[in-house]
Amino acid sequence: MRLDKLIADSGAVTRKEAAAAVRHGEATLNGTVVREPDRKVDPGRDAVIFRGTPIVYREFVYVMLHKPAGYVSATDDRSLPYVLELLPPEYRKRGLFPVGRLDRDTTGLLIMTDDGQTAHRCLSPRRHVGKVYSFTCEAPLPEDAEAAFLSGVVIGEDEVCKPAILSPDATRTAGTVTLTEGKYHQIKRMFERLGNRITSLKRESFAGIPLDPSLAPGEWRELTSEETETLLSAAK
Ligand code: URA
Numbered sequence: 001m002r003l004d005k006l007i008a009d010s011g012a013v014t015r016k017e018a019a020a021a022v023r024h025g026e027a028t029l030n031g032t033v034v035r036e037p038d039r040k041v042d043p044g045r046d047a048v049i050f051r052g053t054p055i056v057y058r059e060f061v062y063v064m065l066h067k068p069a070g071y072v073s074a075t076d077d078r079s080l081p082y083v084l085e086l087l088p089p090e091y092r093k094r095g096l097f098p099v100g101r102l103d104r105d106t107t108g109l110l111i112m113t114d115d116g117q118t119a120h121r122c123l124s125p126r127r128h129v130g131k132v133y134s135f136t137c138e139a140p141l142p143e144d145a146e147a148a149f150l151s152g153v154v155i156g157e158d159e160v161c162k163p164a165i166l167s168p169d170a171t172r173t174a175g176t177v178t179l180t181e182g183k184y185h186q187i188k189r190m191f192e193r194l195g196n197r198i199t200s201l202k203r204e205s206f207a208g209i210p211l212d213p214s215l216a217p218g219e220w221r222e223l224t225s226e227e228t229e230t231l232l233s234a235a236k
Contacts, residue, residue, distance in 0.1 A: 003022055063221070087112070100122070100182050138173070145172075149161075152164075207230060
């Protein structure tokens with residue numbers, strides 16, 4: 001791969017800035033200054049130092065964000081705050097995007113990556129990637145609600161949900177829902193179908209990866225190597 005691409009992919013600068021800095025003598029390759037941005041490097045073997053810092057090559061990055069309310073996870077409406085704004089510029093430069101969508105008022109775990117294939121596969125209905133949400137709702141759920149969720153709630157014309165696990169707590173106005181798909185406003189529409197209304201919704205886990213409880217709304221961190229492995233296996 002080209003030297004300027006390796007530097008830019010590490011997230012430090014844009015490709016253009018990397019090329020200019022290399023020409024300026026700000027990078028070394030195996031201890032020697034190189035001034036050709038197109039010099040071929042082997043990320044696994046060559047030691048590249050840029051502005052005094054070794055470049056650690058990562059093909060993809062995976063980030064866990066605790067999405068706060070008020071942010072959108074799709075770019076449909078540019079006037080609203082977008083989840084990517086919560087990440088530092090080096091991640092935005094890499095072209096990270098959210099794996100799936102959460103409604104503007106939904107909080108909780110949102111994974112962001114630049115690994116398009118894994119993201120796409122995690123969202124494919126064929127892979128049945130599990131998502132757990134905690135909820136509160138307006139009225140106590142009826143006794144047969146669990147069975148209704150298990151048998152597949154009809155949320156629209158020709159729109160039947162896959163079996164979902166509803167686990168209300170003793171009050172039956174709060175609990176968790178586990179889905180293996182992600183239809184538009186799915187949980188809200190499922191509750192509406194039961195004559196109820198969701199009053200808060202938070203994603204607690206995605207593909208078996210729980211939201212780190214130490215992350216406050218708006219905070220993020222990269223996935224650990226174990227979490228990344230879990231995500232990649234879910235996408236296989
Ligand atoms: N279901 C919803 O209704 N909204 C979300 O954000 C996620 C699941």
